[in-house]
Amino acid sequence: MTDPNLYLTLATTALAGLAMLTFAALTGWRGWLQLKTQELHGHGDLPLQQTMPNASARIEIADLKERIRKLEAIAAGVDL
Template identity: 50%
Template structure:
């Protein structure tokens, strides 16, 4: 019994497409699980102070203060005041 080459190629492409779709679905589910865990960690860490692991909050405050200082310097330059 001879099989048509077009049928074999179509079946192979269909199987390959199913494998790729399954791999992408598994990757998507893994990425969603990773993001859920990250959100859970963020929510658990939100109640802690800076000493107990909220170092990111302290770093953000320092960065914000640095940006405010830069803005003051730029405003002084724009108005012609020498610092």
């Protein structure tokens, strides 16, 4: 067990394994940082459906606005 080649091979293998683990961890860390940077700057890739309200939502908002106008008119004492 005093063969220097065995110790050299084990040390080289351990160093190569450590280098691979370090590289994988560094790649994951950089990806996580990039994700957090995108979240902070608001550059997330949102689908078009989430950015544009659909027709039923717009109709509902218009209906609510009309109800508010009627309630304000009632509160002001205006006859409709």
